[in-house]
Amino acid sequence: MEALRKAEENFVVLKAFNDLVLDVVSKDLCTKCGMCVSSCQVHAISMTDEGPKSVGPCRQCEACYYGCPRSPATSEELLKASLSSEKKDDILGSYNKIVSARTVLSEVKSVAQDGGVVTTLLIYALEEGLIDGGIVASKSTIEAWKPVPKVALSINDVLEAAGTKYSNCPSLVALKDALYGYDLSKVCVVGVPCQVTAARNVKVQPKAARKIGDKIAFIIGLFCMESFPHVKLAQFLTSNGIDIAKVSKFDIKEGKFRVYMGDAEVLSVPIRNLKDYANRFCETCRDLTSWYADVSVGAIGSGRDWSTVIVRSDEGAKLFDGAVQNGYLEVKDIESDGIESLRKIAKRKASKN
Amino acid sequence: MSSIDLIVGPIHPALHEPERFVFKIDGEIVVDVEPRLGYVHRGIEKALSERTYIKDIYLVERVCGICNVAHTLTAAQAIEQAFGVEVPRRSKYLRTIVHELNRLHSHLLILGVVCELIGFDTLFMLFWRDREVIMDLIEMITGNRVMSAYNIIGGVRRNIGDFEVTQIKGVLSSLAKRVKQYKKVFMDDPTIRARCAGVGYLSRAKALALGAVGPTARGSGLELDVRVDEPYAAYDEVKYCAVIYNDGDVWARLMVRLDELLASMEVINECLDKMPSGPIRVPVPEAAPQSAEGVSVIEAPRGELIHHVYTKRDDDKPFRYRIRTPTYANIPAVCEMLKGCYIADIPAILASIDPCFSCTDRAALIDTNSGEKRIIDILSLARRSKK
């Protein structure tokens, strides 16, 4: 009897991949970030368009469950405590400073969306040897504007991935390629808020795959209102008589979704008209500015061809200040109404969802 | 005329696996040989089908400690074939490099052993000193001197950088000079010529008929080299010519190994130069995605090595696993070589096929007529062979 009681005490229910499916995927919470795929050390998960799928026997190490940004086990206190920032803000997350910045590299200017800050930060980090590679969403060579996860090992790879894509992609799947395939020891993750949360998760959550977290040197977050599945985006454009293959640039400016072919703007629709096309999992997200990134970068709040940069942690400051000091980026103070408009939009996302 | 049975083994000097040979001797000349196999039946094939694929890789590594890279490479290739996994090109090159380093250390080992058995202790020590630097290279790349644990299903476990490349090239260039010098010794030295040339003759026809593999076959003029015939890993992209000697004696088999040392070094250098960048491994789930079979054949240091695996769909253990090691194929050939040789030449001839027997030093002499048994240890047999 005593032995039985003892055995019961020691009996721990381990979270398997099935629990992740039950708690996250089947509830339409899965953001398809790909962290479960990278976390799995026995390679039993693969990513499909519908979400993660089991391809091998699960050994119940719980790493996927605790690394998932939408898992009920995710502790926001730990995530918040991990950032050593001065200013605490509920809407923009905690931060050290907010500035406007843009690149000075001419090769980046020609391909970048706004200020080209993310691309330049990656180039700086690669050239300085701060990282061995970056996890980015590159453009697919088969389907136009379909983002595919990629490990950027050279400056050319980084330049190829420049420019915003408005479809979501399982970027963090590339972490597996980078850490398992290429055997890199320092990588930089670039991603939207849900992916940033996942990347921060594996750095701080004790039960997540912290081996991966050790090898993430920097996390660069992007501003994200919502994302659109590539299929639906293509459908929407086709219904407006536009072939997605011919589009040269997408943009969201002044509350409107704009599509460019060449230099000409061919379509601009208010962003709320696109609501039906957005990903369902974006409806539960309150994070616009990537709260848990080292550096968050986005267009909102700065003028044309400038990007707003939110530096949140010491690592982020090291990366960003290093890039500024070495003449990769030029900086100016953000206009006071810039922060206000950023706050307004962030509040809208937080209240809407 | 009465003949005496000379029993060598099952536990025998200089050989890595217990195996028993009963020599029918007439005076000092061996008339007939009776091998008896199976003393170290470890049940590895059954054990393999009781373990998961990941564990299997480490178990096949222990089939033979000396050519462990060859075994893991073959197993990984066979399982990848059954799984339908294509490994990255860089990992193929890395596999080739470590496989050839493994061959270098194996050949240097057996060359040293043969020199020791024929009483040339200086050369034995020189060979083993040079083997040490190769083992240091293996340790640098894989993390351990002998048990490298380098190949896994889907690629290799560690990458090499510029530092390792310069290290390997530096060591190999100095080693190549020394090997050329040893080759000169083997060509000229009267001791070696006297003990090796014309000893343990195996004709080309006999080698073919008895199914000899590896350096044993190539020493008899058979053009049999898996690296050339069925290129695996990166051998389809590097230049490699099989080393052939036509003499068919112990000396020819040793010369094949000496020349292969130089050829291996060239292969390693070429691989290092040509090595593409890219990933070193791909993630492979533990369970087999399909019911299939995989066969992999490679040229291990001792000859052709075959692994054959049956997988069962959605099962993480192989259904059946089969291994054919090169020494097994060379046993009929070595029996043929031993006929007509002197007792003192037995160790050299046995060692010349680089057998994979176990190595405890004892042999028994039985006089069949009187029924008298004498146990002699390897040292006295070796002493006898050095006389």
Added chain:
Amino acid sequence: MRLPSLIREVWANLLKKPATVKYPFEKLPLSKTYRGKHELMRDRCVGCGLCAKICPAFAITMRSVYGKVSPEVDLAKCIFCYQCEDVCPRGAIKRGKEYELASWSRNEMIVR
């Protein structure tokens, strides 16, 4: 004809450092990737047992100590392949450099 080369060899070897080292007093440098005795980081381990499930030599057992389940590596069984390090999602197993592992009792062979 062979005497000059012999003399040269003798001269070269007279002044050479020996190829061996006096082991207990002098040790060879280990490679960066050397696989020695395990270093278990208890604060990182969450006791998922993946290392015990994957270990090819069945050398790792999960033991509950003061309510925390953590691995024990039996060095007498361990084959030092470090598959456990490869597979540990939390990075709780590190390759150590210690290789002198002989001991008088089996208990001392267990890394906790």
